[in-house]
Amino acid sequence: MHDDLRAFGIKASAAARAAAEHPMFEVDYANWDAVQVFCGSCTQWRTGMAGATGLDYPAVECVMRMHQVSDTAETLARVQVIEVGVLEVWRKARERERNSSGNHKKTR
Template sequence: MAAFGLTADDYEEVIIEVWPDIWPAFLVFQSASTQWRTGMAGVTGLDYNVLPWLMRIHDVQDEATALSDIRIMERTALKIMHKE
């Protein structure tokens, strides 16, 4: 932040609750934060090739449900990123 002339005071603290049943999928989504696919039109979605590995790391038991939850988070993130 300092490299851009910013301090912690420049940011408002926002607390976001994550429901316990979504927590495993949230951890995977958060871990995939550097795995966005991009092209000429910008960000297009997550690289799903890394998801099985991340699900193993986070010991996700119900991968089908986690994938569904991750896709909802991905779709919401894309809407925010592409908002004009």
């Protein structure tokens, strides 16, 4: 797991802290399929030089078929909301890490 976190520029200590702060959450029934599909797609990220850029949608579509999701368009839209949230959390974590290590660029 540490290698996975490092691949996205996230320190294990930051991930542990986040897990301790938010150990459990409720899922509204309307979002259940999207959460199941997102969790089933959690290893299917496209990555670039700056880390993850988004989910691999053909893989997400495959997971939706395996879960026999009936409304794929609505479920994909809900998965994309989760995806954007995760990318934002990861971006902020990378930014905090960069700023705390003294490697941030100064702007004019």
